[in-house]
Amino acid sequence: MIISEFLAVTVIGISHILLYFQLIGYQRLPYKLIISLGMVFTILLIVVVSASGYPEFNIVMLLLFLLSLGLLKKELAFTKSLYFALFSMVVITLARMVLIELFFFLHMLSPFNLYIWTTSAIHLAVSVLILLAVAAGKNVVRKIVRTIMDNRPLYIFSYVLLIAGLFIGFILTSPASGLLSAYYLRYGEASLVAAYILFFVLLIIMLISFHLTKERMQEEQQERLDREMLDYVRKLERMHEDLAAFRHDYINILLALDEGIRTKNLSQIEKIYYDVVAPTASLMNHHELDIMKLSRIAVPEIKSVLSVKLMTAMQQQVKVTVDIPKKIEKAAMPVLPFIRIISILLDNAVEEAARSKEKLLQLAFFEMEDCQYFIVRNSCADKTIDLRKIYEKNVSRKKGNRGYGLFSLKRLLEKMNHVTLETSFVAPFFTQKMVMKKR
Amino acid sequence: MSIFIFEDDVIQAQQMKRLVEEICEKHQIEFDFIEVTAKRERLIEKISQTAYIPIYFLDIEIKNEEYKGFEVAQEIRKYDTNGIIVFVTTHAEFAPISYQYMVSALTFIDKGLPFEERYRMFEKSLLHYQARNRTNRPDDDFVVNTQHASLRVPFHSIEYIETDGPHRLALVTEDRVIYFYGTLKEVQMLDGRLFRCHQSYLVNKEKISFYDAKNKTLILKNGASVPVSRRQASKVRQILRGEPS
Known part of the structure; x- marks a missing residue:
């Protein structure tokens, strides 16, 4: 029984640590380390609490422990670290309380007898349940945190709630120190009720922010698509204007030729041919028409993104070649992340190619055996490139705050197990090769 | 060891052959024959007569010929998975990257390069070919x-x-x-x-x-x-x- 209780407390300790790490965005810790941290912490706690006889140390210690773990991540501000520590503590403590109550209540309804070990069993079950929930809700937690951080009023409001939760937690630990125990005697009942209310308020906040995140992401998505569509239309319009201008010139040329032929003036015809007609041959450069190969891609979103990016490159006098030998029915990953990834790759490539001397950009998209390849190659002005460094946050040769490109590209790829990204630089060419295994 | 040159322009083909011979002499790279042709059937037939790992120099743009360099490369790969394929083309910078992956070609050589650079590219390919044949084992990949x-x-x-x-x-x-x-x-x-x-x-x-x-x-x-x-x-x-x- 003691062992089971100890296990329950350890599991809770581990959940705290795990949730906290998830909150501060520290994911690279091996599970062994988290488990041993949880054990050490629990033993420490038991020793301190039983030696001092003050149960309220429980909370203080937990808070301090989590805060000190927060030091692992240097860029974390103290207020945020405190917020996350409080969040982890309050949410888990409250969830545990509520769940235990719920389990007891369910137990009352069930036909089972109440044994001495039932309490420990319930404690253990609840702890394990919480740990599993924390482990499973990894992505959700991250999203919720992002929304709360971006939403100032929500952040402050939840901060206040969490601090209130801290006090309630203090009162409910049946404290032994003078003032707190007095409060416990006086407000014990009330704070229990308050704890329940708090739990549900927090739950609602979480739900709201989860909903907000979803909505915001959809909005962003829609906005981007709209913008790209508009861009596409604008480019088409310009092409159309060019064509109209060409037609206009063409008619004039014909008229001039007509005149020359009618008067059998060969030298005039020659002159017109060499001055006016021959130069149009370069306009018909077949590489300009390479972009037509995009029609081999059956996914309209991908096609439009690619054509916009490539036309942007052409406008900056970059020579573009497109290599799509066969029809492509679909991308070997969901369309939205694929578009984000190729946008990042191409934006970088276009910008870099435009700065370089050679001004070359090659795009290849093809399938081979069980893989799909997306390759972008561009000429570079730089003589050397630190291939690891360009993926770090805020590292960019671009001006303004667009430094997230390759960093977010890597973040996107972290979720795609079947994708391999190969970045290489053999002067003057920088190549990004993305290989997607087809499933 | 065998060398293939697939090229329809007779003058260019002979130039390429001379270049290859010169480099082979310089580095004492042995070969049993150099086959210069613009006919796919002839090239494919000859593959069976090769000893060790052959090297193929293929022109991508072959005029008036149903089979161009890339298709020939694909066909070569059916019979010979180890041979070294080098594409020779007028605009290497515009050469489709997919070719290189699809037939695991070693590299592209641009016909328009200045002589010294072109010489160096051929030299590099041939030295690679020599090294491959000398160790006579697949690449240590x-x-x-x-x-x-x-x-x-x-x-x-x-x-x-x-x-x-x-x-x-x-x-x-x-x-x-x-x-x-x-x-x-x-x-x-x-x-x-x-x-x-x-x-x-x-x-x-x-x-x-x-x-x-x-x-x-x-x-x-x-x-x-x-x-x-x-x-x-x-x-x-x-x-x-x-x-x-």
Whole structure:
């Protein structure tokens, strides 16, 4: 029984640590380390609490422990670290309380007898349940945190709630120190009720922010698509204007030729041919028409993104070649992340190619055996490139705050197990090769 | 050893042949024949007569010919998976990248290059061909082929492999980084020359220059540094002393 209780407390300790790490965005810790941290912490706690006889140390210690773990991540501000520590503590403590109550209540309804070990069993079950929930809700937690951080009023409001939760937690630990125990005697009942209310308020906040995140992401998505569509239309319009201008010139040329032929003036015809007609041959450069190969891609979103990016490159006098030998029915990953990834790759490539001397950009998209390849190659002005460094946050040769490109590209790829990204630089060419295994 | 030149322009074909002969003489590269042709059937027929690994110089743009360089390359690959394929073209910078991957071609050579540079490109290809035939074994490639990732790099180019997020690895070579799905444990098993010097690092033993005991890092031949965990420090010394580990 003691062992089971100890296990329950350890599991809770581990959940705290795990949730906290998830909150501060520290994911690279091996599970062994988290488990041993949880054990050490629990033993420490038991020793301190039983030696001092003050149960309220429980909370203080937990808070301090989590805060000190927060030091692992240097860029974390103290207020945020405190917020996350409080969040982890309050949410888990409250969830545990509520769940235990719920389990007891369910137990009352069930036909089972109440044994001495039932309490420990319930404690253990609840702890394990919480740990599993924390482990499973990894992505959700991250999203919720992002929304709360971006939403100032929500952040402050939840901060206040969490601090209130801290006090309630203090009162409910049946404290032994003078003032707190007095409060416990006086407000014990009330704070229990308050704890329940708090739990549900927090739950609602979480739900709201989860909903907000979803909505915001959809909005962003829609906005981007709209913008790209508009861009596409604008480019088409310009092409159309060019064509109209060409037609206009063409008619004039014909008229001039007509005149020359009618008067059998060969030298005039020659002159017109060499001055006016021959130069149009370069306009018909077949590489300009390479972009037509995009029609081999059956996914309209991908096609439009690619054509916009490539036309942007052409406008900056970059020579573009497109290599799509066969029809492509679909991308070997969901369309939205694929578009984000190729946008990042191409934006970088276009910008870099435009700065370089050679001004070359090659795009290849093809399938081979069980893989799909997306390759972008561009000429570079730089003589050397630190291939690891360009993926770090805020590292960019671009001006303004667009430094997230390759960093977010890597973040996107972290979720795609079947994708391999190969970045290489053999002067003057920088190549990004993305290989997607087809499933 | 056999050399094929697939080119429809007679003058260019002869130029190329002379160039190849000259380089072969300079480096004493042996060959039993040089086949110059613009006919696909002839080239394919001759493959069966080759000894060891042949090298093919294929022009991509062949006029008035149903089969162009790329199609011929694909056909060659049906009979010969090891042969070295080099594409020769007027605009190497516009050559489709997909060709290179689809028939695992060695490189593209631009006909428009100045003579010295073109000479160097041919020389490089032929030396590669010589090296391949001399050792007479397939390239020493490091191959990862799992459910999620497949990649191939020459083993000697690997510097180290590092964990990069949960279940993500970064393989670092002199001029490229490859991010893929996997664990160090599973990669380590693939080749005994990789040494686990740290919880999240595998280093290519052949690339180690020396051990910086003060900073607990391995300095590689190209100057890169890789951390060493305390537990592995003695093993590192062992390896550097050349003792079997």
